[in-house]
Amino acid sequence: MTTTENDSKYDSDTRAVTLRVNGREVTRQVPTRQTLADFLRDDLDLVSVHLGCEHGVCGCCTVLLDGSSVRSCLMLAVQAVGHEVETVESLSADQNALHPIQEAFAEEQGLQCGFCTPAMVLRTKEILADGQERSDDEVRNEISGILCRCTGYQNIINAVQNAGRKLRCGGSGTCATGHPGGAVGTAAVAGAETDAVTDVERADGFDGPAGTTKEA
Amino acid sequence: MKPPKFMYCDPDSIEEAVALKSRYGHDSLVLAGGQSLMPMLNMRLANPEVLIDINRVTDLQQITRDGDVLEIGAGVRQSVLETDPAVAAAVPLLGLVVPYIGHIENRHRGTVGGSLAHADAAAELPCAAVTLDATIVVQGTAGRREVPARDFFEGFMTNCCAPDELVVAVRFPVTPAASGSAFVEHARRQGDFALASAAAVVSLDAQGNVASAAVGVGGISATPVRATAVQDALVGGPTATEAIAAAAAAIGDSVSAADDMHATGVYRRHLAVTVVKRAITAAVANAAAVERNGS
Numbered sequence: 257m258t259t260t261e262n263d264s265k266y267d268s269d270t271r272a273v274t275l276r277v278n279g280r281e282v283t284r285q286v287p288t289r290q291t292l293a294d295f296l297r298d299d300l301d302l303v304s305v306h307l308g309c310e311h312g313v314c315g316c317c318t319v320l321l322d323g324s325s326v327r328s329c330l331m332l333a334v335q336a337v338g339h340e341v342e343t344v345e346s347l348s349a350d351q352n353a354l355h356p357i358q359e360a361f362a363e364e365q366g367l368q369c370g371f372c373t374p375a376m377v378l379r380t381k382e383i384l385a386d387g388q389e390r391s392d393d394e395v396r397n398e399i400s401g402i403l404c405r406c407t408g409y410q411n412i413i414n415a416v417q418n419a420g421r422k423l424r425c426g427g428s429g430t431c432a433t434g435h436p437g438g439a440v441g442t443a444a445v446a447g448a449e450t451d452a453v454t455d456v457e458r459a460d461g462f463d464g465p466a467g468t469t470k471e472a
Numbered sequence: 473m474k475p476p477k478f479m480y481c482d483p484d485s486i487e488e489a490v491a492l493k494s495r496y497g498h499d500s501l502v503l504a505g506g507q508s509l510m511p512m513l514n515m516r517l518a519n520p521e522v523l524i525d526i527n528r529v530t531d532l533q534q535i536t537r538d539g540d541v542l543e544i545g546a547g548v549r550q551s552v553l554e555t556d557p558a559v560a561a562a563v564p565l566l567g568l569v570v571p572y573i574g575h576i577e578n579r580h581r582g583t584v585g586g587s588l589a590h591a592d593a594a595a596e597l598p599c600a601a602v603t604l605d606a607t608i609v610v611q612g613t614a615g616r617r618e619v620p621a622r623d624f625f626e627g628f629m630t631n632c633c634a635p636d637e638l639v640v641a642v643r644f645p646v647t648p649a650a651s652g653s654a655f656v657e658h659a660r661r662q663g664d665f666a667l668a669s670a671a672a673v674v675s676l677d678a679q680g681n682v683a684s685a686a687v688g689v690g691g692i693s694a695t696p697v698r699a700t701a702v703q704d705a706l707v708g709g710p711t712a713t714e715a716i717a718a719a720a721a722a723i724g725d726s727v728s729a730a731d732d733m734h735a736t737g738v739y740r741r742h743l744a745v746t747v748v749k750r751a752i753t754a755a756v757a758n759a760a761a762v763e764r765n766g767s
Contacts, residue, residue, distance in 0.1 A: 263492070266481040288480035291514070310473035311511035315577060324551070324580040330510040331581065332503075334480065335527060379577075400662045401575025 275336045277302070278346035286333045293317040295333035296343060304344040304374040308403070315402030318375035319343050325382050325401070344374035347381070356422035357381055357415075366415030368406030375402045380416050384423055390416070475513040482525040486611060486640055489526050494613045494636030496522040502638055503527070504547060504586030507578045532585065532640060537562060540646045543609075546585020546639045550597075551576065553584065562646045565653040565671055569600045572655070575663045585639040588624070591631045594665040594691040596657070598625055602696040603671040603688030606644045612637035625695035651675035651684070652758025656751040658743055660734065666691040667735050668743040670699075670723075670751035674706075676759050682706045687752065692744045693728040701725070702748060711756045720749035 274283045277300060284299050293310075296302040296319065308314035310329045317328045320342035328341075347355040354362065357380050367373040376399060383390075383398045390398070395413045404412060483489045493500060500522035503509055512518035526532060532547030535558060542562040544553070553559050553570045560567045573579055573587065573596050587597040588608060601608065601621035608624045610617055613636050621642075626632050633639065647653060657669035669690040677683040685706040687699040705719035727741045735743070 263479070263481065263495075266479055269477065271480075289475040289477060291475065291510075294474070311514050312507060312578070315575070318577055321580070325577045326580050327507075327577050329514065330506050330578075332475075332480070332506075332510075332525075334482070335506075335525065397662060398576070401577045 271334050273334055273337045275338060276340040278342060288332065288334050290333045291329050292319070292331040292333045292336050292341070293328035295336075296328060296341070299333075302343045302345055306371050306374060308371065313403070314372075316372050316375050318378055318402060320378055320382060323382070323385075325379050342378065344377050347377065357384070357419040360419035360422055361412075361415040364411050364415040364418050366407065366412040372402050372404045376404070376412055376415075380419055383416070384420050387420075387424060389420060392417075473514050475510070476516055476519050478520050478523040480523050480525065482528050484528045484530070486529055486531055489524055489529060489638060490611055490613060490636065492522065492524050493638055496524075497635035500524055502586075502589070504589070505549070505578075505582035506586075507574060507582040508586070508590050508592070526638070535559065537646075542644045542646055543641050544584050544644070545641050546583060546589075548584045550579040550582045550584060550587065554579065563604065563644045564647060565600055565604060565655060565673060566644070568653060568655040569596045569671060572596050572657045572659075572666070572669070578663075584642060588642060589631055589633065589639045591625050591629050591695070592665070593625075593628060593693060593695050594667075594669070596655075596666070596669065596690065599669055599671050599688045599690035599696040600655075601642060601644075602698050603673065603686050604644050604647070605686070606642050608639060609641040609643060610637045611640045616640070618643070621696075622698060628694040647673060648675060650759070650762055652755040652760070652762060654751045654754035654758060656747045656754065657690075658747055665734075668692055668740055668747045670744075670747040672748075672751040672755035674752065674755040674759050676711070676756070676763060680760070681708060681710055682756075685752070685755075687723075687748060689723055689726065689744060689748060691729070692723075692726060692740055697723075697726045699723050699726065699748060702752075706752065711760075713753075716752050716756070717749055720745050720752060723748045 270285050270287050272285050286295055293305050293307055296305045305319060305328055306316040307329060308316040312327050312330045318325050319328045322340050357377050361367050361377060379399055379402060392413050395416045399412060481492050483492060501509060501518060501520040503523050503525040526547060529547060532545040534545045535548055536543045537558060550570050550573050553566050584597060587595055588601060591598060606621045607618045608621055610619055610633055612634055619632055624632050651673055653673045655671045657666045659666050671688045673686045675683045685703045687702045689697045689699055701722035702719050705722055709715050723744045724741050727744050729740050730737050
């Protein structure tokens with residue numbers, strides 16, 4: 257097989273990609289065959305993206321792409337150009353405080369080894385965005401795309417429900433269910449418009465291999 | 473567990489995608505949602521010289537209602553079908569079928585055209601396409617052609633596309649308002665491939681007998697099966713439990729799947745009859761509800 261003249265634009269094995277990750281614009285040169293998961297882990301040091309099976313079964317590499325959960329091992333990094341990617345590192349603007357969802361997972365013992373936890377936390381953020389209460393069965397169904405080999409899931413379900421109560425309270429006293437508020441650190445999640453994740457000095461401040469990182 | 477080397481092409485028009493497909497033919501694979509192809513690349517089960525990524529072709533991402541036809545672009549994400557009110561109104565079965573495709577994380581990326589082109593006999597959208605008499609629109613260097621879903625699926629993981637062709641859209645006839653749709657799937661676990669699944673669209677006459685029935689079954693042979701014998705047994709007859717059970721029994725002869733690691737052939741036969749019976753029963757109930765509500 258020989259490539260023809262008009263395909264020369266596709267000849268290169270690497271591409272410059274620009275995308276937004278955790279609220280900041282990132283530009284890197286990447287191999288066209290690199291998965292998004294490897295890009296986030298190896299180039300940006302976002303090692304919360306856990307690689308279990310690398311063929312879309314375990315769900316531990318789940319990230320939010322434009323707010324929707326996707327398996328980052330089943331995407332190429334070049335496919336994320338122009339998109340917004342969110343990993344669990346974005347959840348807490350203040351690195352000394354947990355996000356309410358993370359608090360809930362800690363309180364309910366919704367994690368044991370922690371391998372599936374970043375994915376579970378991101379998925380929880382996604383499903384709780386509607387502000388609705390949910391039954392055990394509903395949560396069980398909604399998290400079924402991510403495998404956990406420790407907890408037996410029940411504590412994760414409790415954590416999701418607890419996180420929902422925390423988020424509905426917004427830390428502002430009491431909610432309709434009489435749940436006491438408080439203990440909610442930074443309930444506001446870093447959105448695309450904020451530059452809440454600007455701790456460039458942090459280890460995961462995208463100080464990976466050569467590239468340019470622009471502040472949003 | 474990393475993709476092999478390939479020439480990565482990401483055209484932004486159907487024409488360029490077709491040109492690439494015709495130039496590289498069997499040396500190329502089309503990347504749509506990637507939920508089946510990316511695992512194969514990661515495991516090195518697929519090793520294309522050229523990868524043609526069609527995710528930037530916005531012309532493939534449209535849903536249009538054209539009179540009594542709903543046309544869905546090949547690049548439309550499965551999760552969109554799940555939530556789009558226009559889809560739910562025009563072809564209710566689609567909204568019932570899509571939640572069974574993998575998990576939501578797959579459906580956020582997976583596409584309608586990708587699922588059809590992949591032609592997995594246990595997959596939900598191929599079963600729906602065969603049940604609804606959908607037409608699959610294929611484009612190659614010679615132009616567009618429309619293929620009835622029943623002819624599109626040629627065998628195990630095999631569609632009728634020539635090496636220079638790609639799936640660009642699927643056209644579903646709008647389901648008559650006075651009918652009921654249902655989908656029943658049995659898998660070992662939520663999100664797994666179906667051991668057997670059945671889709672049914674039924675309408676009733678003034679006496680409450682079956683006026684029309686379309687029944688499709690997935691997971692029981694190399695391609696999705698249109699259960700014509702079941703339909704023939706139903707139409708004109710009553711909706712009594714015994715009548716539905718008797719009609720559903722006819723699907724047993726269409727089960728060609730042999731024993732595999734998931735189920736024995738005997739179990740699959742039993743399962744096929746059961747899911748068909750349940751799908752018809754649910755579709756009849758939905759049709760009766762529509763009648764009562766006078767819509």
